[in-house]
Amino acid sequence: MLAIIMLGGVIASFLYAATSMKNINFIYRRSQCDSCNGNLRWHHLIPVISYLLLRGRCKYCRRKIDLSYPMCEIIVIVLFVMPLFFDLGLSDYTLYYLLVSLLVPLSFYDFNTLTIPNHMNLLFLFTGLYLTDLYYIEPVRDIIVILILHVIYILFSDSIGYGDIKLFTVITLITPVNFFIYTILLTYIIGGLFVIMINLYKEHKNEKIPLVPFIANAAVLCFFLYEDFNQIYYGGFL
Structure with missing residues (x-):
């Protein structure tokens, strides 16, 4: 179950970020803050957990991170787990x-x-x-x-x-x-x-x-x- 939870969170995080890109450069481009365009490191990208540890703010510019990110990750994780029970x-x-x-x-x-x-x-x-x-x-x-x-x-x-x-x-x-x-x-x-x-x-x-x-x-x-x-x-x- 843990593997499914992690997979769901990672996929949700990646694909939600991908939707905001104007072309396919999301495949190779490093993840960036939507506000300051600062490059995010791996520990800033852990689904849900990073949002909580950063208290919902960018590590660099301290602006609020869009709440849609953790909400999307949580919903996808829940839906990934549901077939295990239903x-x-x-x-x-x-x-x-x-x-x-x-x-x-x-x-x-x-x-x-x-x-x-x-x-x-x-x-x-x-x-x-x-x-x-x-x-x-x-x-x-x-x-x-x-x-x-x-x-x-x-x-x-x-x-x-x-x-x-x-x-x-x-x-x-x-x-x-x-x-x-x-x-x-x-x-x-x-x-x-x-x-x-x-x-x-x-x-x-x-x-x-x-x-x-x-x-x-x-x-x-x-x-x-x-x-x-x-x-x-x-x-x-x-």
């Missing part, structure tokens, strides 16, 4: 850890900026296709889904960003068709409920809402409840 309905552990590793950091970035970096979508796509060995590719189905996604974007471009369309495209290429259907439906159910609650309590309505956090929540739920959703989908409870 069975996955869709028992593709490689796919589960891939989606968690990328969707959680993207959720925080989308929440803060309302954007999804192109290089992260590409990383998601190529890593996903490689790790799944093209197992879930169905050319006709995938083309139809991608076309439908783009029609949705054309019709509702004021409500959904093109980055979200590209992310959904990646997900449909690396997951089973049922999983994708459940994920996109659950995304808008969770997101819709959230928007309703926000509009009840906020004065300024119709503000832009980041979609990736809802995609991430929906995907995780679909992994654990996949068989239950299949029973409902195929009429198993009727």
Whole structure:
């Protein structure tokens, strides 16, 4: 379990930092402070622990470290550990850890900026296709889904960003068709409920809402409840 905790924290830390890079130089560039660009040493980069030891401030400039970093690391660690205690309905552990590793950091970035970096979508796509060995590719189905996604974007471009369309495209290429259907439906159910609650309590309505956090929540739920959703989908409870 300790190895999984450490792996989850390291992956979360690296990929969340990678989302803020404008190109692929994150692969070889040393980690830096977001405020002063000071190069960080290895003991400044220990997930969660370094944040606590530094009391949430940069070692060099003493400015506050974005709380999103430790929060992202903690959430990924928790999600990495969960399959040890709960069975996955869709028992593709490689796919589960891939989606968690990328969707959680993207959720925080989308929440803060309302954007999804192109290089992260590409990383998601190529890593996903490689790790799944093209197992879930169905050319006709995938083309139809991608076309439908783009029609949705054309019709509702004021409500959904093109980055979200590209992310959904990646997900449909690396997951089973049922999983994708459940994920996109659950995304808008969770997101819709959230928007309703926000509009009840906020004065300024119709503000832009980041979609990736809802995609991430929906995907995780679909992994654990996949068989239950299949029973409902195929009429198993009727």
